[in-house]
Amino acid sequence: MKIRDVFLLASFWLAGGCVPDTGSVAFFEADEVPRNLSEWRLLVADRGELRLNDRVVPYALNTPLFSDYALKLRTVWMPLGATARYRTDRELDFPVGTIISKTFHYQYAEQDGGETVRVIKADREARLNEQGALSLKDYFLIETRLFVRYEEGWKAFPYVWNAEQTEAFLEPAGELLKLELVPETGESEPVAYVVPDSNQCAACHTPDHASKELRPLGPKARQLNRDYSYISGDENQLAYWTRNGMLSGIEDAELSHAPRIANWSNPGDATLAARARAYLDANCGHCHNPNGAANTSALNLNIEASLDRHFGVCKPPVAVGRGSGNRPFDIYPGRAEESILLFRMEDADPAIAMPELGRASNHIEGITAIRDWIDSLSGEC
16 A cells, blocks of 8 residues: 655655554545544544544634534644645635544433433533543544545545444445434434535535535634634634644734634624624535525625625525425514524425535524524614
8 A cells, every 4th residue: 555654754755565653644645545544543542532643733613513513623734844824715725735634523421221322412612631632431433524635636535433432434425323412401302413425525515616626614714713722721723823833824913813703602702693694604604605506596604795685684585495484585684483594494304404414403502593693683675
């Protein structure tokens, strides 16, 4: 098997045989991707913990995409000596050899002896322990998605963790897992968690539908512009990346002017309007933009879009059939319960639900925020 080991060398070199014994991160060509996630040596599941390899850096987003209440451990690794280039208008310009990972997991709830794994239903962020690891006694690993930057562009590879929590295996056809979401109060909820196949990954990760270019959605300056609790202490992520040679193109003086999207789930972070707009940008904007897969809907939910008819305000539906719920406008100011946007967020029917992919359950907290925001809007249609 040919492998390019990009941890030890700033430039790539081809080597025969297996991954070297150095414990370094390994880079695989797109046609030689291994079946076992462990061969990449990004994440190590051992002795009851999931640990990050050397120079694999965790990060978080201000407002992430909702995925059935799953926690997400995000990491980035770049070749030694390579840096990402700062950009304000889209994701950072990552160098060839970059590996972005996202590990979906849940905190265990009390088990009842049944076959279905019971996990906690809570809207919160992933947290590493003081050693920078996840305890596998406390957390149940579902899948790890890799996004890898090659000369010809990005490629996505979904890996699914085994029941023993010791290894994840490449599943390009996706997977279906049955879980039980257990809230702090109220009844538990069965959910069929869907690991997307390669085509579904591409459907979401092509914000420019015409170019068909696969791109990471999360690591934009406006999403990364926040503090993260590193082992060394709390620090702004853009500043940390710059200080550690991971990011170029932004000076210290410019950091204070870097774009930032609101943390939608924190009422103290921004206004209700800013948080609602952030939520729609993260959950809908990758398709609902002038160049996205849903551009025929004439709906633009990007954070930069004006709050007008193109954003859905007083806009009648365009060829959605029963997806309109017989409601007159996408967003009806002051009348959330008469707005198509809320109807599609509240419905779990795959033919109606929005977003179309990535959820089998309703995001109660997100729905509440969007309802409150629409009800707060003034004006008549």
